[in-house]
Amino acid sequence: VNIAAPVSCTACKARHFASCQSLTGSGLDAIAGLKAGDRRLAAADHIYREGDIIEDVFILVDGWVLLYHMLEDGRRQILEILLPGAFFGLQPEFKAAMSHSAVCATAVKVSVFSRQHLMNKFHDRPELALRVMIMCARDRLALYQSLTNLGRRTARERVAHLFVELDHRLRARQPGVVSALPLTQEQIGDLMGLSKVHVNRILQDWRQQHLVDVGRGLIRIQRPAKLADIAGLGAEEKALRRTA
Amino acid sequence: VNIAAPVSCTACKARHFASCQSLTGSGLDAIAGLKAGDRRLAAADHIYREGDIIEDVFILVDGWVLLYHMLEDGRRQILEILLPGAFFGLQPEFKAAMSHSAVCATAVKVSVFSRQHLMNKFHDRPELALRVMIMCARDRLALYQSLTNLGRRTARERVAHLFVELDHRLRARQPGVVSALPLTQEQIGDLMGLSKVHVNRILQDWRQQHLVDVGRGLIRIQRPAKLADIAGLGAEEKALRRTA
DNA sequence: CGTATCATTGACGTCGGTCAATTCGTGTGG
DNA sequence: CCACACGAATTGACCGACGTCAATGATACG
Numbered sequence: 001v002n003i004a005a006p007v008s009c010t011a012c013k014a015r016h017f018a019s020c021q022s023l024t025g026s027g028l029d030a031i032a033g034l035k036a037g038d039r040r041l042a043a044a045d046h047i048y049r050e051g052d053i054i055e056d057v058f059i060l061v062d063g064w065v066l067l068y069h070m071l072e073d074g075r076r077q078i079l080e081i082l083l084p085g086a087f088f089g090l091q092p093e094f095k096a097a098m099s100h101s102a103v104c105a106t107a108v109k110v111s112v113f114s115r116q117h118l119m120n121k122f123h124d125r126p127e128l129a130l131r132v133m134i135m136c137a138r139d140r141l142a143l144y145q146s147l148t149n150l151g152r153r154t155a156r157e158r159v160a161h162l163f164v165e166l167d168h169r170l171r172a173r174q175p176g177v178v179s180a181l182p183l184t185q186e187q188i189g190d191l192m193g194l195s196k197v198h199v200n201r202i203l204q205d206w207r208q209q210h211l212v213d214v215g216r217g218l219i220r221i222q223r224p225a226k227l228a229d230i231a232g233l234g235a236e237e238k239a240l241r242r243t244a
Numbered sequence: 245v246n247i248a249a250p251v252s253c254t255a256c257k258a259r260h261f262a263s264c265q266s267l268t269g270s271g272l273d274a275i276a277g278l279k280a281g282d283r284r285l286a287a288a289d290h291i292y293r294e295g296d297i298i299e300d301v302f303i304l305v306d307g308w309v310l311l312y313h314m315l316e317d318g319r320r321q322i323l324e325i326l327l328p329g330a331f332f333g334l335q336p337e338f339k340a341a342m343s344h345s346a347v348c349a350t351a352v353k354v355s356v357f358s359r360q361h362l363m364n365k366f367h368d369r370p371e372l373a374l375r376v377m378i379m380c381a382r383d384r385l386a387l388y389q390s391l392t393n394l395g396r397r398t399a400r401e402r403v404a405h406l407f408v409e410l411d412h413r414l415r416a417r418q419p420g421v422v423s424a425l426p427l428t429q430e431q432i433g434d435l436m437g438l439s440k441v442h443v444n445r446i447l448q449d450w451r452q453q454h455l456v457d458v459g460r461g462l463i464r465i466q467r468p469a470k471l472a473d474i475a476g477l478g479a480e481e482k483a484l485r486r487t488a
Numbered sequence: 489c490g491t492a493t494c495a496t497t498g499a500c501g502t503c504g505g506t507c508a509a510t511t512c513g514t515g516t517g518g
Numbered sequence: 519c520c521a522c523a524c525g526a527a528t529t530g531a532c533c534g535a536c537g538t539c540a541a542t543g544a545t546a547c548g
Contacts, residue, residue, distance in 0.1 A: 069392045071476065077392040092382040099385050126370025129377055130363075136380035137336035141343050143387040148313045148321040150394035151437030155504065184526065193395030195505055200528060214527085216513090232315065399536070428494065439537050444496060461494085461545090 036112045047102040047110065048089065054098060056112045057089040063108030064182055068190065069100045078191040080142070081105075083169055087135065090115065106182045150193050153232070158192040159202055160231035163212070167224045180218040188219075280356045291346040291354065292333065298342060300356045301333040307352030308426055312434065313344045322435040324386070325349075327413055331379065334359065350426045394437050397476070402436040403446055404475035407456070411465045424462040432463075 036056065041047065047065065048054050065082040079100055082088055091098060094115070122129040145165075149158045163181070170179040185203065186196040203219070206212045211227055213220040221227065280300065285291065291309065292298050309326040323344055326332055335342060338359070366373040389409075393402045407425070414423040429447065430440040447463070450456045455471055457464040465471065 069388060071392070071396060073476075075396040077395040079388050079391055090381060092378050092385065100388060122374055123370070126367070126373060129370060129373040130366055133373055133377040133380055134336050136377055136384070137334060140380070140383070140387070141336065143384070143391070144313060144323050144344060147323055147387070147390055147394060148315070150391060151321040151434075152315060152319040186526080190395075196527085197506080197529090198504055200526095201504090204528075217526085232317075430494080440495085441497090441538080442536055445536090448496075458495085 036114050036117075039110050039112050041104045041108045041110070043104050043106050043108075045104045045108070047104065047108075048098050049101045050099065051097045053095060054089065055115055057087070057115050057118055058102075058113070059111045060084050060086045060088065061109040061111055064105035065108060065110075066103050066105050066187065067100050068103065076190045077193070078187060079146075080139075081166070081191070083173075087132070090118075090132075105187065155192070155194050155198055156202055157231055158194070159188060159199065160227045161233075162188065162192060163219075163221050164224055164228045164231050164233065167221045167227075179221040179224070181221070182218055184217075280358050280361075283354050283356055285348045285352045285354070287348050287350050287352075289348045289352070291348065291352075292342050293345045294343065295341045297339060298333065299359055301331070301359050301362055302346075302357070303355045304328050304330045304332065305353040305355055308349035309352060309354075310347050310349050310431065311344050312347065320434045321437070322431060323390075324383075325410070325435070327417075331376070334362075334376075349431065399436070399438050399442055400446055401475055402438070403432060403443065404471045405477075406432065406436060407463075407465050408468055408472045408475050408477065411468045411471075423465040423468070425465070426462055428461075 038061070039047075041063075047058065050069065060082050062084055065086070065088070066078050067080045067082065067088070068076055068078045070076045082102075088102065089098075122132075145161075149161050153161065166181055167179040170177075183191075184196075185199045188194070189196045189199045192199070203212065203214055206227075207214055209226075211223045213222055282305070283291075285307075291302065294313065304326050306328055309330070309332070310322050311324045311326065311332070312320055312322045314320045326346075332346065333342075366376075389405075393405050397405065410425055411423040414421075427435075428440075429443045432438070433440040433443045436443070447456065447458055450471075451458055453470075455467045457466055
């Protein structure tokens with residue numbers, strides 16, 4: 001039984017990114033019948049907050065969502081960026097407080113499902129649980145990347161890495177378009193463990209080199225190849241190709 | 245259907261740590277019949293390396309295992325510490341190169357299972373896939389904690405956090421014993437994104453305050469409560485209790 | 489005993505944080 | 519259409535946490 005969803009980017013340059021979080025085509029369309037409804041939210045709205053006890057799980061239909069964790073003194077770490085197709089809100093323990101918050105970076109549309117119904121569905125159609133498990137394992141790779149980013153890369157490498165990853169995830173949806181990220185510099189800082197001031201300095205530098213373009217609340221990725229270079233992806237790929 | 249494994253630490257002070265990775269008692273004992281054999285390894289041996297293509301998955305029986313990712317220039321990030329009971333080696337894509345390496349921190353014994361047989365078993369007994377999925381979700385919480393650690397905490401907070409987490413995970417197995425960590429200072433640095441020199445300075449400081457004791461290749465946690473304080477866990481818990 | 493690994497310590501440098509002051513941009517109300 | 523408000527972006531000055539380098543000491547192991 002080969003239960004893994006077919007994944008197209010096995011050989012592509014950014015395969016280390018979990019760019020394939022989408023459920024579309026992975027069999028979980030089957031849960032569409034369980035939908036409890038859609039919910040529309042505005043930028044900066046919260047879908048849930050750390051400590052909430054929720055009965056639902058979500059699939060992101062439109063917009064960007066950020067999962068984050070906040071320390072009591074105001075320091076914030078953004079944990080994941082969710083793009084349309086992402087499945088989220090499922091905690092390991094039922095009736096437990098959410099371990100993190102989910103906030104909209106843009107206007108957002110989510111499909112809402114009853115967690116209980118979903119679990120029942122897993123019981124009826126076990127292959128769905130397997131698919132979710134595999135998604136979960138895939139997400140883990142992305143988290144591993146983020147750990148390496150935060151722990152062992154310089155500020156510029158981190159931000160370049162982030163941009164290349166997002167460029168890749170967006171290109172998979174809209175090939176041929178210059179990727180535009182609806183993120184504030186502060187959000188980028190909270191993603192990469194940096195201050196917004198330092199993020200700004202990096203962006204200024206790159207803007208002068210025409211690697212990115214900033215404006216209108218968007219960051220446009222103009223030379224992803226050069227950014228991949230800064231991120232240190234080139235050499236790493238070579239090393240992997242040798243071992244493969 | 246309540247499929248979540250009973251977890252005892254819902255209310256305990258360190259519940260944010262995924263200290264409960266163990267499979268024991270979570271229903272996956274059922275896969276014991278699939279065991280392909282045991283493997284014993286010495287400290288510093290690798291179970292697999294980044295880039296390897298393996299057919300097996302593992303359950304750690306004895307010893308400590310470190311999962312890590314290495315950059316081409318030698319920088320290393322340790323991604324997870326595995327204690328006995330941990331299930332690992334399952335990649336989202338079959339026949340794909342491992343995304344990380346697994347190395348023994350101590351002498352180790354692992355049970356080896358054929359991934360193919362395991363997947364067949366999931367097919368026969370779907371509730372097992374669900375359990376693994378839930379484990380996976382639980383691990384994610386630990387990874388979220390690590391991200392917050394690396395991105396938004398100071399060096400001392402990070403190391404204190406690590407020690408408290410490990411102390412908790414060890415106490416769950418051996419209550420009443422002073423926790424002793426078989427980690428080098430360099431490994432602690434690679435876990436927390438620090439240089440081994442800086443780790444040493446922090447440890448010297450704490451040793452003089454009798455918070456920890458160093459020697460014989462072990463780090464003994466003597467005052468976990470004080471370390472939890474340094475880690476900033478006290479205030480955070482209060483904040484959570486308010487919301488709950 | 490020789491060798492290798494880990495731990496320790498000091499001197500020094502720097503990456504990135506903090507603080508604070510503008511400036512810009514966008515949306516709002518008059 | 520303009521005045522204003524408010525958040526985001528920008529810039530400079532300053533500094534401190536942590537890294538790097540290098541030398542020395544402690545331990546273990548064959």
